[in-house]
Amino acid sequence: MNTILAPTLLLAGVGIVPVFAGNQILLRNFNSSDGTPIVLAAGTSGQLYVASELLPTSTTQITRVVELDLNGVRLASIDLPGMLYLNAAVVDSKGDLIVAGENQTYQGILLKIDPQLANATTLVSLPATLSAIALDGAGNIYVTGHTSSVSFPVTAGAYQTTPPYNGDPRLPTYGFATYAFVTEVSPAGTLLYSTYFGSDATACNGGSFCINKFGTTYGTAIAVDASGGVVIAGTTTSNGLPTTAGVLAPTCVCGYNYSYGAGIDAGFIAKFQPSASQQLQWSTFLNATYSPMPLTLNGMAVDSAGNVIVGGSADTGLPTTGGTFQLTAGSNPTGGGYLLKVNSTGTAAIWGTYFDGALRAVLLDSVGRMVIGGYTGIAQVAGPVSLSFVGKVTGDGSTLSDFYQGPEGYGAALAITSTGGFASVLPSGALWIETLSPGPSLLNVANSASGQYADSIGPVELITLYGVGIGPQTSLDGQVKGGVYTSSLGGYQVLFNGVAVPLLYADSGQINAVVPGGISGSTHIQVVTPTGTIDGPVVPTSNSPATGIFQSPAGWAAALNQDGSVNSPANPAQSGSIVAVFVDAYSGQYFPDGGLVPIGIYDATPTVWVLDPWYRSLEAVWAGAAPGIVNGVMQVNFRLPATPPAGGGFAFAVLVGGVRSPQSMVAVTP
Numbered sequence: 001m002n003t004i005l006a007p008t009l010l011l012a013g014v015g016i017v018p019v020f021a022g023n024q025i026l027l028r029n030f031n032s033s034d035g036t037p038i039v040l041a042a043g044t045s046g047q048l049y050v051a052s053e054l055l056p057t058s059t060t061q062i063t064r065v066v067e068l069d070l071n072g073v074r075l076a077s078i079d080l081p082g083m084l085y086l087n088a089a090v091v092d093s094k095g096d097l098i099v100a101g102e103n104q105t106y107q108g109i110l111l112k113i114d115p116q117l118a119n120a121t122t123l124v125s126l127p128a129t130l131s132a133i134a135l136d137g138a139g140n141i142y143v144t145g146h147t148s149s150v151s152f153p154v155t156a157g158a159y160q161t162t163p164p165y166n167g168d169p170r171l172p173t174y175g176f177a178t179y180a181f182v183t184e185v186s187p188a189g190t191l192l193y194s195t196y197f198g199s200d201a202t203a204c205n206g207g208s209f210c211i212n213k214f215g216t217t218y219g220t221a222i223a224v225d226a227s228g229g230v231v232i233a234g235t236t237t238s239n240g241l242p243t244t245a246g247v248l249a250p251t252c253v254c255g256y257n258y259s260y261g262a263g264i265d266a267g268f269i270a271k272f273q274p275s276a277s278q279q280l281q282w283s284t285f286l287n288a289t290y291s292p293m294p295l296t297l298n299g300m301a302v303d304s305a306g307n308v309i310v311g312g313s314a315d316t317g318l319p320t321t322g323g324t325f326q327l328t329a330g331s332n333p334t335g336g337g338y339l340l341k342v343n344s345t346g347t348a349a350i351w352g353t354y355f356d357g358a359l360r361a362v363l364l365d366s367v368g369r370m371v372i373g374g375y376t377g378i379a380q381v382a383g384p385v386s387l388s389f390v391g392k393v394t395g396d397g398s399t400l401s402d403f404y405q406g407p408e409g410y411g412a413a414l415a416i417t418s419t420g421g422f423a424s425v426l427p428s429g430a431l432w433i434e435t436l437s438p439g440p441s442l443l444n445v446a447n448s449a450s451g452q453y454a455d456s457i458g459p460v461e462l463i464t465l466y467g468v469g470i471g472p473q474t475s476l477d478g479q480v481k482g483g484v485y486t487s488s489l490g491g492y493q494v495l496f497n498g499v500a501v502p503l504l505y506a507d508s509g510q511i512n513a514v515v516p517g518g519i520s521g522s523t524h525i526q527v528v529t530p531t532g533t534i535d536g537p538v539v540p541t542s543n544s545p546a547t548g549i550f551q552s553p554a555g556w557a558a559a560l561n562q563d564g565s566v567n568s569p570a571n572p573a574q575s576g577s578i579v580a581v582f583v584d585a586y587s588g589q590y591f592p593d594g595g596l597v598p599i600g601i602y603d604a605t606p607t608v609w610v611l612d613p614w615y616r617s618l619e620a621v622w623a624g625a626a627p628g629i630v631n632g633v634m635q636v637n638f639r640l641p642a643t644p645p646a647g648g649g650f651a652f653a654v655l656v657g658g659v660r661s662p663q664s665m666v667a668v669t670p
Contacts, residue, residue, distance in 0.1 A: 022402040024439035028072030029537035030429040040413035041089035051086040078117040088133040100130035123189035139187040144219030158195035159279040175212030180219035193274040201240030206258025221300035237263040247284035260292040282346040289317035299362030306344030311359035324353035325400040351397040360411030373414040407453035428453040440469030449584035450548030460632035461515040475507035485594035493528040502594025549664040557664040572667035576642040585656040591631040606657035610638040
């Protein structure tokens with residue numbers, strides 16, 4: 001079974017197309033040796049601070065803060081071995097980095113770190129989760145989050161000093177309430193103001209299911225407005241959360257329902273003026289449809305007029321208006337991501353919109369545009385793929401002025417740099433830095449088969465570069481001369497450490513290339529265009545095979561049935577028959593870089609397994625270099641189970657040299 005599958009079916013890559021763009025974006029790689037990036041903050045003098053989590057040692061979890069310049073060059077780092085998590089960070093006017101996280105005993109810790117990352121000082125420790133942080137003009141620090149502690153410190157005369165219900169130890173099982181809070185700390189660490197914000201009360205439908213159900217309120221975002229007012233936002237299941245007269249939503253569509261088996265959240269926004277006689281200026285719920293789809297409120301910003309912009313994901317039911325932008329055409333009937341602007345008194349929604357995906361961050365730039373970050377979804381047979389994005393929205397919500405779509409992920413940490421542009425970083429290590437000049441942008445370097453961000457690359461791996469203006473306007477298929485793909489298409493080239501590599505396809509938003517077989521150490525990726533060179537990331541190399549299963553445009557595995565025909569729902573394989581799938585993995589056979597594999601049998605040197613969803617091994621009939629296709633593509637023939645799967649599709653993964661691919665699916669006769 002060595003029928004040649006059309007190379008265009010294999011080499012098209014995963015469609016990740018930016019809608020439109022403005023300034024040039026630099027793609028840089030946050031090296032995995034510095035851990036998994038979680039939090040991003042921008043300094044006042046061109047620095048970026050990335051807080052990351054390293055794998056735990058035998059004795060402790062280590063978090064690290066890394067300083068970069070605006071070209072992504074690593075400048076310094078500091079390890080914080082006593083910290084389990086870092087959740088938020090901001091830079092004050094003196095250049096000190098303020099970070100909020102949790103230590104080994106799950107105490108909320110507020111740290112101050114000097115600009116050179118030489119010393120870290122604990123400002124305050126709180127029995128709480130610290131989720132968000134903000135500063136006022138005097139450098140005072142405000143945090144919010146959630147706590148169930150009765151010993152959480154509150155200041156005399158604070159708005160709410162009564163602690164949450166903490167259970168009855170006389171009962172075999174007992175629940176407890178959770179409150180949000182607002183805490184103000186001086187630059188030196190003195191507690192200036194601190195209040196609970198929550199209620200034990202909740203609505204519940206379900207008889208005995210409702211025993212020990214109490215209100216839970218989580219502060220997830222905080223900002224300080226021009227008047228010195230402190231705005232917090234988050235989610236709640238408490239119908240007793242205090243609200244004020246005349247606001248957008250004075251009552252809560254929230255609580256617990258036995259048929260859903262979980263809490264139903266509403267959003268909330270509340271503004272405090274700690275020094276005023278009426279500390280709670282206003283408070284409102286944000287209500288979506290009562291359903292098990294969780295409402296999240298992940299980002300918030302306050303504009304110069306005191307209007308509040310929030311975003312996250314929710315079911316339908318939030319207030320929306322006409323004339324707003326959409327990331328996808330038309331309305332979204334099932335909810336999804338949302339962006340909503342509420343007026344400065346909390347009494348009305350100025351505008352609101354839903355869109356496909358979810359929103360994870362909301363910031364304001366120097367000209368009043370909202371810079372938003374999150375992810376949108378692409379349907380795949382083996383499961384949805386979420387692609388991160390950053391966009392800019394005009395203050396009236398009508399126009400999405402810039403939109404960059406990039407690597408797979410559930411949204412990036414986001415910051416506004418000292419130059420006014422944005423920076424974002426994904427847990428995968430992909431780092432975007434906006435410049436102040438228009439130009440072509442390289443946005444993603446991904447494995448061509450799996451579509452996953454290439455935080456490292458391996459020999460003869462097939463990779464796909466995505467971006468804006470990185471290739472020719474008219475698409476060009478690779479050219480084969482002397483049995484080898486050429487390294488130039490339409491005057492465009494891809495360089496690895498200055499060496500041009502074989503190209504398989506190119507258009508303005510995508511270039512497919514082959515990593516050289518002799519690569520080692522780290523490599524600097526660049527794209528040469530007729531008008532100049534686009535500088536890309538430096539990524540480490542790996543000896544492990546890059547294992548991904550090539551997909552068809554419809555999202556099924558690019559596979560052949562036993563008779564050599566292309567597998568599809570309209571042409572499924574028979575149960576118990578042999579199918580051939582194609583994997584981006586080095587077979588162990590030597591062929592020239594970019595060379596076509598001659599027709600013949602070239603057995604794979606590494607061990608190859610095919611696994612079902614329960615990790616049971618299937619019969620792998622043969623594996624080796626795919627005949628008639630570029631070197632770097634392995635063909636794996638395996639036998640389907642004799643029992644037909646339900647639904648007409650069979651899910652599987654391929655294990656090559658100890659590296660497991662993401663799951664894919666072939667069509668099988670039910």
